[in-house]
Amino acid sequence: QLQLVESGGGLVQAGGSLRLSCAASGRTFSTRAMGWFRQAPGKEREFVLSISASGSSTYHADFVKGRFTISRDNAKNTVYLQMNSLKPEDTAVYYCATKNTMWSGRWYPSEVDYWGQGTQVTVSS
Numbered sequence: 001q002l003q004l005v006e007s008g009g010g011l012v013q014a015g016g017s018l019r020l021s022c023a024a025s026g027r028t029f030s031t032r033a034m035g036w037f038r039q040a041p042g043k044e045r046e047f048v049l050s051i052s053a054s055g056s057s058t059y060h061a062d063f064v065k066g067r068f069t070i071s072r073d074n075a076k077n078t079v080y081l082q083m084n085s086l087k088p089e090d091t092a093v094y095y096c097a098t099k100n101t102m103w104s105g106r107w108y109p110s111e112v113d114y115w116g117q118g119t120q121v122t123v124s125s
Contacts (some may be wrong), residue, residue: 002026002114004096009119012086016123020081022096022116030074033101036081037109038092039118045095045109051079053102061106086123093118 008020022034035050049060049070058070067086072079079096096116099107 002028002032002098004098004114004116006094006096006116006119009094009121011122011124014086014088014123014125016086017082017084018086018121019083020094020096020119020121022079022081024077024079024096024098026077029077031102032098033104034070034072034079035097035099035104035107035112036070036079037095037097037107037112038090038121039095040089040092043092047107047109048094049081050104050107052104057104059104059106083121086121088123088125091121091123093120 003025006022031053033052036048037045039045051058051070055072067084069082095118097112098114099111
C-alpha cells in the first residue's frame with residue numbers, strides 16, 4: 001500500500017512559479033516511477049510529467065515546453081513539480097501518481113495504481 005499526499009498548491013499570478021511536493025508513505029517509493037497529472041474543470045485528467053525510480057530520466061507532455069520540471073528525493077520519499085512561467089490555462093487540480101514500473105514515460109490515467117488527493121493550482125491573469 002502506498003499513500004501519496006500533495007502540498008504546495010495555491011494562487012499565483014501569470015508568469016509566476018510554484019513548487020508542488022508529494023510525500024509518499026511505504027517502502028516501495030524508491031522502486032517506483034512517479035508522475036504528475038492535472039485536471040481542469042470540465043476536462044479529462046491529463047499527464048504532465050513522470051520520473052524514473054532512480055530519478056535519472058524524465059518524460060514530459062508537450063505543453064510543458066521547458067516550463068515544468070520533476071525531481072525526486074528518495075531519501076525523503078518525496079517527488080516535486082517545479083512550475084515556472086505559469087499561465088492561466090495551467091489552472092487545475094494537480095495529482096501525484098505512481099504506477100508499477102521503474103521507468104518514466106507517457107502515462108495514461110488507467111495505468112496509475114495510486115493517486116494523491118490533489119492540490120489546487122490557480123493562475124490569475
